[in-house]
Amino acid sequence: MKKWLIPVIVIAIIGYAIYSWAVGFNNTAVKLNENVSESWGNVETAYQRRTDLIGNLVNTVKGAADYEKGTLVEVIEARAKATSVNIDPSNITPEQLAQFNKVQGGLSGALKSLLVTVERYPDLKANQNFLKLQDELASTENQILTARTRYNENIKPFNNHVKTFPNSILAGWFNFEGKPYFQSEAGAENPVKVDFSK
Template identity: 50%
Template sequence: MKTRNLALIVILALVVLVGGCVGCGAVSFQKRGVALDENVKAKFANVQSEYQRRSDLIPNLVSTVKGEANFEQSTLENVIKARASATQVRVDPNDLTPEKLEQFQQAQGQLSQALGRLLVVTENYPNLRANDAFRGLQAQLEGTENRIKVARNDFNTAVQEYNTAIRTFPNNFYAGWFGFTPKQPFQADPGAERAPTVNFDTNNSK
């Protein structure tokens, strides 16, 4: 009888010990998971901020280009339309689904392509390329495109760290408890990854 009671005590002690370890592990993961999740959201907010910075530059760019006689109107209209579409796509970092991220990326990619075509066309207008205001806007766009690239890379790094954490054993076991699901990074596609070509050498246009 004593042996049986001792065995029960040992089993109960093991259950309590294991349960305690599981509980501590769950609490620890939950804290880390929240921190990683918040980091992803913050990095995506930075991405949106940089894209907004670019969007804010475009009206001045379009206004400057309009001052050039006989400039290709279809190219300008494509930029204006692409900007309008891109500014309408806003994504809540708290609801960053793969579908919404893809929609956001496509809209911004279309604007990148339209800007790229605009800057290529300006090669045919030496007077425009010699315009100080236009050159200043080019420089700002180039800097903004670089900032966008950095922000996107930071976001993808944060997503990778988060996804790795929730898929690693035993974290994958806890992740289901707390509702942590994998997140979608930015995909490398020509529309969103390629920055508009900015050429400051006006000698080729003379």
């Protein structure tokens, strides 16, 4: 074998190894990113279900009682804000996720206020449509929790893949950045105060 052929073979082997590593990194990152996008879609679907149910709940409350208009207006406005925030799952930033969480938290707060205020209306509490919607909302909140948990579970392998060395070098070349985890709403660590005396 000629001496000049040995360096060419070594360079070819190294080049092929680097190519294989880059292709493997990119393909894995794309698959993991698709899992993140799918799980984000499930989060949005769960929130959309809640938003749809809240519209029905508000209409049931309006029709069943001479209800505090301020509480209903608050729920309607919070629902409108919650549906106005859209996020591209392939390019989620911590700021976008915080904004999404903030408006969803506002809707959650308005909804809690509505449900606490309902306690003063025995006819409404006995309304079968209202009770069914209340049960569906409770079920939907569990679906939201599950969807958010699965989203975070899909973020972890993606972030591990693109942030660990030496993959982090290729992540910059292929424009893959780590994604933020879904965090709890600000103040979620505080207990909920329920006051039926109003």
